Amino acid sequence: MSTAPDLVAAAAQAAGAQQYPAGALYVVATPIGNLADLSLRALHVLRLVDAVACEDTRVSAQLLRHYGLHKPLLALHQHNEREAAQGLAERLQRGERIALISDAGTPAVSDPGARLVAELQRAGLRCIPIPGASSTLAALSVAGDELAQGFRFVGFLPPKGEARAQALAALEASPDALVLFEAPHRVADLAAELAQRWPQRGVTWCRELTKQFESVHRLQCAELPALLARDPHAQRGEFALVLHAQPPQQTEGLAPEVERQLQILMEELPLKQAVGLVARISGVARNTLYARALELKAP
Numbered sequence: 001m002s003t004a005p006d007l008v009a010a011a012a013q014a015a016g017a018q019q020y021p022a023g024a025l026y027v028v029a030t031p032i033g034n035l036a037d038l039s040l041r042a043l044h045v046l047r048l049v050d051a052v053a054c055e056d057t058r059v060s061a062q063l064l065r066h067y068g069l070h071k072p073l074l075a076l077h078q079h080n081e082r083e084a085a086q087g088l089a090e091r092l093q094r095g096e097r098i099a100l101i102s103d104a105g106t107p108a109v110s111d112p113g114a115r116l117v118a119e120l121q122r123a124g125l126r127c128i129p130i131p132g133a134s135s136t137l138a139a140l141s142v143a144g145d146e147l148a149q150g151f152r153f154v155g156f157l158p159p160k161g162e163a164r165a166q167a168l169a170a171l172e173a174s175p176d177a178l179v180l181f182e183a184p185h186r187v188a189d190l191a192a193e194l195a196q197r198w199p200q201r202g203v204t205w206c207r208e209l210t211k212q213f214e215s216v217h218r219l220q221c222a223e224l225p226a227l228l229a230r231d232p233h234a235q236r237g238e239f240a241l242v243l244h245a246q247p248p249q250q251t252e253g254l255a256p257e258v259e260r261q262l263q264i265l266m267e268e269l270p271l272k273q274a275v276g277l278v279a280r281i282s283g284v285a286r287n288t289l290y291a292r293a294l295e296l297k298a299p
Contacts, residue, residue: 004068011043020048021128022095025088025120027113029106029132033211033238035066037133043067045130050096053088055112059103076100078112085119092125099130106134110155110181135209135240136179142216143204143242148177149272149290151242156181157190168197171243175287178243187239191224194243202244208237254292258282262293271297 018041020026026045031037046052046069053076054060060073076084088098100107100116107113117127136153152174158164171178182190194203199222207215215234217227221243228234254262261281265274275289282289 004066007040007043007067008047008069011040011047015041015044020045020097021126022097023092024097024126024128025092025117026097026099026128026130027107027117028099028101028130029134030063030101030104032104032133032135032138032209033214034133035063037210038067039130039132042130042132046071046099046101048097049099051091052099052101053084053116054100055102055107060101063101071099074098076112076116081112081115082119085116088116089120089123089125092120093123104133106132109134109136109153133210135181135206135238138209139179139204139206139240139242140177142206142218143177143244144218145177145202145204145242145244147175147247148245149175149275149286151177151179154178154180156183159186164193168193173246173287175245175290177245180241180243182239182241184235184237184239187235188225188228191228194221195224197221198243201246204242204244206240206242207234209240211237213237254284254288255282258284258289259292262289263296266293266296 026049028042028045029039030042046064046067049071051072051074052060052064053074055077057073057075064071074084074088076088091098100113102111102113105111108117120127140151154171157167157180180190194201199220201221203219203221203224205217205219205224205227207213209216213233219227253259258278262274262278265277268274269277271293275286275293278284278289279286
């Protein structure tokens, strides 16, 4: 088994040849559960930087210790992000390298960091992404949503009330796969809401991605309450789910000119790009054009 010094040496060998400019913020993705998912490049950057800005210093200290790293830690969370940005900007202007990490995954995506990045970029300072583990992409990769034209990251819905109902209603007819997160104490309510609103809609339900007790289920929304009821541990942990795209509705026919535009562009371009261009030219809804494009493409 490799020791921490072995890992640091391997990281330096794999990633050390690239330039790592001073006076820059490095936005570093960290594991979402499995510590083996930290990239060698991320490890090299964390060894190189002068300090690490992090969501929770206790969590980040434990993570760094696991890899044999010891760095000054700077708290940056949703309550102090604006104030912390000024101090970090001054340090970068002095030529320091600072890493930004969150408790898990990629900073500034459903985690603190977006405001900091915006402030630093407005000040003319570099922000360099160091990509890595992502619960969003992990969930999408096992969703198998063949109807989706793309995906949309929704994250956490409003916790309750009319705002939550409106947010769900807005997802009704999306041609994209939709990635949602949910907290353990609300996950049963979300399962019931999805089952009532879209009983036949496909969903991929992911719990504890990358961890020892990871579970992934691809099913219909109507089946979600039963899934939670039969497993006493099913409401514990971290949840990411993919609401599959709704099947396109059959069309009654397009105007001849629009139909011709669609046919011509489909001969020259990928289907999604052809649909997008015709939607811009004609003003016809993308869903309508996409449904017709599938009909034309069918043997």
